Amino acid sequence: MLAGDLPPLDQLDPAEAWKPWAPSANDPWNLKWAAHLYRRAAFGAPPYQPGLCTWDGLQQAVAQGHEATFAQLFDAGEALADYDRVMDKLAPAGGQGRYYDPNSDLGLHELQAWWLHRMIHSPFPLRERLTLFWHNHFATSIAKVRSPVLMMRQNQILRAHALGKFAPFVLAMSKDPAMLMWLDSNSNVKGKPNENYARELMELFTLGVGNYTEKDIREAARAFTGWHTNAQVNPGYYQPGMEGQARFVFTSSQHDYGEKTLFGQQGKWDGGDVVRILLEQPAAARFLVRKLYRAFVSEGAEPPDRLVEPLAEQLRKSDYDIGGLLRTILVSRLFFSNHAYRRRVKSPVEYVVGLTRTLDVQNSVGLSTALAVTLESMGQKLFAPPNVKGWDGGRAWLNSATLVARHNVAWSFLGDAPDRTNEMRSRGYYDQVPTIPRINVLTLLQPVIRKSSDEQVGFLLDFFLQGDANLEVREKLAGFLKDDGLTPAERSNRLRDAVHTILLMPENQLA
Amino acid sequence: MLNRRQFMERSLATSSLVALGSTVPGFLARTAHAADAAKDRILVVLELNGGNDGLNTLVPYADEHYQRARPTIGLKKEEVVKLDDMFGLNPGLRNLDRLRTSGQLAIVQGVGYPNPDRSHFESMDIWQSADPKRQIGTGWLGRGLGSLKAAEGAIPGMHVGEQKLPMALQGGPGGVPTIHPSRPFDLHLSDAAGNQQEFDGRRQVQGGPPSEHEKARMNLIKSTADPSATSGNDLLQFVRRSSLQTYTAIDRLRELMKTDGQNQLNDIQRFGPGGYGRLSAHLNLIARLIKANFGTRIFYVYIDGFDTHADQRNAHQQLLQQIADAVNQFYQQLEQAKLADKVLLMTFSEFGRRMAENGSRGTDHGAASCLFVAGPRAKGGLIGKPPSLAAADLDDGDPRFTVDFRQIYATLLDQWLGVESRHILGGKFEHVELVRG
Numbered sequence: 001m002l003a004g005d006l007p008p009l010d011q012l013d014p015a016e017a018w019k020p021w022a023p024s025a026n027d028p029w030n031l032k033w034a035a036h037l038y039r040r041a042a043f044g045a046p047p048y049q050p051g052l053c054t055w056d057g058l059q060q061a062v063a064q065g066h067e068a069t070f071a072q073l074f075d076a077g078e079a080l081a082d083y084d085r086v087m088d089k090l091a092p093a094g095g096q097g098r099y100y101d102p103n104s105d106l107g108l109h110e111l112q113a114w115w116l117h118r119m120i121h122s123p124f125p126l127r128e129r130l131t132l133f134w135h136n137h138f139a140t141s142i143a144k145v146r147s148p149v150l151m152m153r154q155n156q157i158l159r160a161h162a163l164g165k166f167a168p169f170v171l172a173m174s175k176d177p178a179m180l181m182w183l184d185s186n187s188n189v190k191g192k193p194n195e196n197y198a199r200e201l202m203e204l205f206t207l208g209v210g211n212y213t214e215k216d217i218r219e220a221a222r223a224f225t226g227w228h229t230n231a232q233v234n235p236g237y238y239q240p241g242m243e244g245q246a247r248f249v250f251t252s253s254q255h256d257y258g259e260k261t262l263f264g265q266q267g268k269w270d271g272g273d274v275v276r277i278l279l280e281q282p283a284a285a286r287f288l289v290r291k292l293y294r295a296f297v298s299e300g301a302e303p304p305d306r307l308v309e310p311l312a313e314q315l316r317k318s319d320y321d322i323g324g325l326l327r328t329i330l331v332s333r334l335f336f337s338n339h340a341y342r343r344r345v346k347s348p349v350e351y352v353v354g355l356t357r358t359l360d361v362q363n364s365v366g367l368s369t370a371l372a373v374t375l376e377s378m379g380q381k382l383f384a385p386p387n388v389k390g391w392d393g394g395r396a397w398l399n400s401a402t403l404v405a406r407h408n409v410a411w412s413f414l415g416d417a418p419d420r421t422n423e424m425r426s427r428g429y430y431d432q433v434p435t436i437p438r439i440n441v442l443t444l445l446q447p448v449i450r451k452s453s454d455e456q457v458g459f460l461l462d463f464f465l466q467g468d469a470n471l472e473v474r475e476k477l478a479g480f481l482k483d484d485g486l487t488p489a490e491r492s493n494r495l496r497d498a499v500h501t502i503l504l505m506p507e508n509q510l511a
Numbered sequence: 512m513l514n515r516r517q518f519m520e521r522s523l524a525t526s527s528l529v530a531l532g533s534t535v536p537g538f539l540a541r542t543a544h545a546a547d548a549a550k551d552r553i554l555v556v557l558e559l560n561g562g563n564d565g566l567n568t569l570v571p572y573a574d575e576h577y578q579r580a581r582p583t584i585g586l587k588k589e590e591v592v593k594l595d596d597m598f599g600l601n602p603g604l605r606n607l608d609r610l611r612t613s614g615q616l617a618i619v620q621g622v623g624y625p626n627p628d629r630s631h632f633e634s635m636d637i638w639q640s641a642d643p644k645r646q647i648g649t650g651w652l653g654r655g656l657g658s659l660k661a662a663e664g665a666i667p668g669m670h671v672g673e674q675k676l677p678m679a680l681q682g683g684p685g686g687v688p689t690i691h692p693s694r695p696f697d698l699h700l701s702d703a704a705g706n707q708q709e710f711d712g713r714r715q716v717q718g719g720p721p722s723e724h725e726k727a728r729m730n731l732i733k734s735t736a737d738p739s740a741t742s743g744n745d746l747l748q749f750v751r752r753s754s755l756q757t758y759t760a761i762d763r764l765r766e767l768m769k770t771d772g773q774n775q776l777n778d779i780q781r782f783g784p785g786g787y788g789r790l791s792a793h794l795n796l797i798a799r800l801i802k803a804n805f806g807t808r809i810f811y812v813y814i815d816g817f818d819t820h821a822d823q824r825n826a827h828q829q830l831l832q833q834i835a836d837a838v839n840q841f842y843q844q845l846e847q848a849k850l851a852d853k854v855l856l857m858t859f860s861e862f863g864r865r866m867a868e869n870g871s872r873g874t875d876h877g878a879a880s881c882l883f884v885a886g887p888r889a890k891g892g893l894i895g896k897p898p899s900l901a902a903a904d905l906d907d908g909d910p911r912f913t914v915d916f917r918q919i920y921a922t923l924l925d926q927w928l929g930v931e932s933r934h935i936l937g938g939k940f941e942h943v944e945l946v947r948g
Contacts, residue, residue, distance in 0.1 A: 399753065400688035400689055472740065510750065
């Protein structure tokens with residue numbers, strides 16, 4: 001049996017599958033598994049430490065063993081409080097002459113850059129990864145909310161609850177001004193309920209299609225009547241600072257205090273009761289587990305119910321403790337198996353944050369802003385998911401246009417990127433045009449700079465793909481790098497081009 | 512030195528693509544199907560995302576039930592583009608007059624399906640998969656691509672837009688590429704090429720044939736995406752196929768952009784900020800591809816914003832106006848090139864909206880709606896039976912459908928695209944009289 005091989009999903013004993021993985025002689029903790037763990041849980045690199053390059057960080061993870069690596073991943077230690085304090089302070093606050101202009105996305109880029117910076121530099125990348133997961137789960141778009149500050153505040157709620165308990169999380173989202181605006185809660189009033197929030201709460205946030213009736217939606221909408229916000233952002237004229245006071249308000253006069261029947265439970269329910277009743281439904285835990293499975297284990301075959309049930313049961317018993325569930329998943333045998341390995345398509349965010357970390361791109365003023373702009377061309381405009389269902393993910397990430405965009409962003413780190421000055425000016429950047437800094441691949445390649453082309457290829461493939469390439473590709477790359485009397489400049493260009501090729505490889509699109 | 516065409520021919524003949532045989536995306540292997548009269552008819556599908564309010568699109572202005580249900584957003588007789596004593600079009604659609612009065616605009620009323628689903632995603636999937644039971648995971652156009660006849664070397668289906676590939680186009684052999692006009696569709700492979708201006712797209716126009724180095728780079732990149740290499744990972748095979756398809760489409764488009772020369776440059780300048788609306792830009796690109804005889808037979812475009820829960824009156828009218836402007840311009844371009852006869856354009860939306868307006872001068876998710884089929888070969892005028900708006904006839908508060916949307920699909924598949932609909936739709940559906948013989 002090969003390392004990581006487990007029986008087919010439908011023959012897998014659930015107890016075995018979710019048991020903690022332990023390395024063995026023929027399946028050791030190595031570069032492959034360390035990189036796999038980091039791709040899934042940390043955007044492809046070890047938690048950020050100043051001065052430690054990604055390649056050394058990966059070696060360190062292998063050397064310290066899997067237990068120590070898990071510990072570091074799940075507990076960021078003392079560095080976190082300080083990092084959070086600084087980043088919270090730096091959060092785009094609006095009201096400084098910057099406003100959201102939907103044509104240039106100027107106010108939005110600032111916000112996207114702020115979050116990307118956290119993903120790249122956080123000592124606790126797992127929490128950022130989960131924050132991204134929840135952004136896609138409670139998908140809310142600035143296209144309607146129109147306020148960077150309210151989107152930022154929602155993002156902070158997602159972060160605060162990312163690894164916590166689900167019930168208080170759903171309740172907090174039900175009162176979040178951005179969410180209330182997004183799903184028209186202010187027009188949900190006694191006698192004329194607006195079903196928008198109630199429907200998406202069941203369909204997309206807690207239960208999934210088929211696990212509720214139209215009547216449940218109508219009754220829940222009544223329970224949420226009067227759950228309003230005082231936030232008012234006029235799409236045509238944005239007044240910075242207005243949302244400083246934005247908050248949840250309960251409009252008693254517009255709340256329907258009558259009896260409602262929801263999933264067989266009758267009472268004078270309000271929104272809080274709806275959340276409680278929804279999470280009492282057996283479907284809720286299964287729905288969440290399946291979604292987390294797809295995000296952290298595999299986008300391949302849907303797992304059979306018997307594989308889902310133990311995790312759903314763990315959720316119910318733990319009061320929906322998300323962090324605990326994540327830990328079970330990420331340390332499991334199934335996670336360290338062929339069923340999970342490179343069984344997900346990297347999202348554009350994972351792709352660019354991973355690139356930035358793997359190439360050890362030095363942070364600069366414009367880096368995360370420039371990255372934010374490139375993300376749009378790959379189909380993932382942060383804070384602006386296409387609709388309340390979020391991005392579909394998986395195969396839907398890749399088509400000819402997004403593949404070309406992925407190829408070209410990789411090139412912009414390595415080669416002379418096309419001059420985007422005009423584009424950025426048209427988007428309102430006059431003084432300092434954000435650019436992606438160019439890196440010198442030769443500094444990455446010091447260990448093999450004077451070695452044979454075969455050795456160089458071996459090193460590069462380990463560095464970027466932990467060796468996931470077949471013999472034919474290795475030979476082609478070695479042929480490309482063969483030194484037939486090249487000048488030093490040509491030699492270094494060839495190395496750079498080989499790196500670019502590897503970054504485009506189908507294997508590198510998979511997490 | 513080789514000219515561009517010789518280069519293309521030579522590199523195609525020697526590239527790994529040909530050696531890959533059956534795994535090559537459909538359009539290279541499809542030569543056998545060529546030479547058929549139906550093969551140059553084109554269908555453009557325009558998705559109106561969010562649920563278009565059919566009752567404020569094709570307005571039954573003289574129906575008292577309508578006016579009573581919509582006290583603030585109902586359109587009055589003097590506001591609509593009058594069609595007859597009962598119906599008028601939303602004033603936003605005035606720019607369709609030219610097509611309409613020359614009998615090139617079919618307006619199909621009461622389009623829907625049994626047991627309507629009022630979830631955006633469910634209903635959109637139902638329309639796109641053509642399966643109200645939600646058992647089929649592929650799209651009706653994607654399935655149709657398998658038996659569609661297309662010219663040699665052509666990409667049979669194409670998605671033009673920024674959003675993900677719609678379900679409607681999924682499930683075809685070889686997949687469907689996505690392109691859009693404001694972003695160049697080309698790989699940056701060398702410093703020289705990268706230094707060209709990117710944003711306005713001049714790069715493709717000015718960039719000459721690739722250098723030897725670029726060719727070597729491209730061949731190397733293609734060789735890493737060889738789908739004939741073994742792998743037990745379906746997802747990896749999918750990425751390899753998609754990558755290879757992308758490289759081939761790039762080659763084809765490079766050719767087009769080059770032959771299109773200066774005209775194309777002018778067009779591209781209009782796509783930037785301050786140019787046409789996005790829908791116009793996308794339809795403009797499609798018109799250009801059609802004029803360049805690109806060979807694609809199904810194009811898919813999209814316009815968003817129809818989920819009008821609040822204050823919908825102006826917003827909805829503006830959306831319809833964008834459509835009318837874009838579609839009118841699109842056909843004008845095709846007429847100038849004498850190609851309009853080959854093209855039908857169909858609109859659709861996942862559902863209509865509730866008959867009664869809500870408390871915020873908007874409308875919530877409803878059921879049946881209307882749709883348009885435009886083009887010289889469309890049978891102009893009102894088509895189908897209007898749903899009754901009397902309270903007793905409503906379906907849970909919404910107009911009840913009179914035409915199943917699959918009847919329209921069946922008509923277009925059988926009578927326009929030359930694809931037998933029975934196999935695509937899983938059954939026979941009665942045709943609707945909307946294509947002229």
